[in-house]
Amino acid sequence: MSRSERVLIVGASVAGVSVAEELREQGFNGEIVLLSDEDCEPYDRPPLSKQFLAGTLPAGRQSLALRDSGWYEKNNVCLRLSTKAAKVTTDILGVRTADDEHFPADHVVIATGASARTLPGWSGLPGVLVLRTLRDADVLAACLERGPGRLVVLGAGFIGLEVATAAADAGWVVQVLERADAPLSRVLPPALGRLCVEGAVGHNVQIDYSMDVLEPAGGDIVQEVRLRDGRTFPADLIVLGVGVVPNTGWLEGSGLECHDGVVCDGSGRTTEPRVWAVGDVARWPNSVTEQHIRVEQWQTARDHGRIVAGAISQCTSTEPLDLPVWDTAPYFWSDLFGRKVQLSGHASPDMNSVITRTGKRVVAVLGDDRLRAVLAIDHPRAIAVGRRLLSRGATFSEGVEWAKGAASASPKPAGRVANAVTPETLTTPPQAL
């Protein structure tokens, strides 16, 4: 491997940092440059809506650091903060920044992630917040500290619901307004979505569905949320939890194929040779889920980083290419109302689902003819087994058979017995669309 090779990574969050880390781990000894348009060292986002707002991080803000400060220097990774990439150049491969600096490179990795989506008419109004960055989290935490008051969350997605949990636990009166007729409706069938938010009542969070929210009517400070049917909800603070959009704007005119993310092959290669994309901004095919979509999840960003680092290392060697591909089932977790919700595979609202529960533990399987996803509440071990079923292409009925036993199976490894209760099984037909 040549020493002069330079890998330029744009975006220094979990995906970008993973590429750098895995390159070093896989023995790449060329130059690694990481560009970030943020002004702070790379941090982790999942705790922002959870332990950060709740104030329970073991070492406070320091716990958010993706790697400790010394890591970049020690691994010879050049981290350039406050540097915004404006263009990928392909005549001389590299990146031009907003300050017109040009970084030539042998490989460019796009890891610019996603931004919080806003709603027309809402963005930038005082008292209306989103949560994506550490800065957003600081503003939100400061607002919550001034409370308690009345918080309205628009959107019953994972992040909105996590914010609702934290605010309610801090004494706020929380109202969640969702346009669809069920929570988490972008990913889950209604019965499963409702199962995930069962804890809301106990946490004093009111969630209402089929809520058609109007644009705010003028005025500097939004003091209420108005629905099309005339109902109003008073609010001291409003949080928009309506999803994210991939940060691909800067790639316009670069010749890379982008629609809802940068289109990649199974090793993360874009339509341009030696340009790669990873994490929330990238659309990869996955051989287990048979989907070619963006996956906005932490572990996926990690997996992408490892695979692209492996692929780049291969490209710099003279051996014939046998690039690694993404062949593990993606998974993610969320903390909803004090319960650990985990999902592996690819779920969609129109799938069949079967739910089994034993006490507080829940295992659900989703699929068509094939098993497509496994959801578990307070039962990570079930996700471990479920992932294996997904990887070997199990049928839906195999998944159902397994789920019937899985909820009641001991969460501890064999040997330790839990007090098993007979599982109660519930079958849900697909939702009519």
Place this chain on the structure above:
Amino acid sequence: MRIHLNLEECLGYGNCVVEAPDLFDLDEDTNKAIVLIENPDDGQLEEARAAVRSCPAAALRLER
């Protein structure tokens, strides 16, 4: 290789259990990880590495 778990940093996500159910468990009472096998054998190393990578709290390390 030895698995080192920093209990202080562990946030109880359980990702390590998802990646390596033979090596880790989650203590339901404390919501912290438990290392079931401290010294994984060669056949378990890949799983152990995946678990370390999966920990969002950077609470896991593999040491020589």
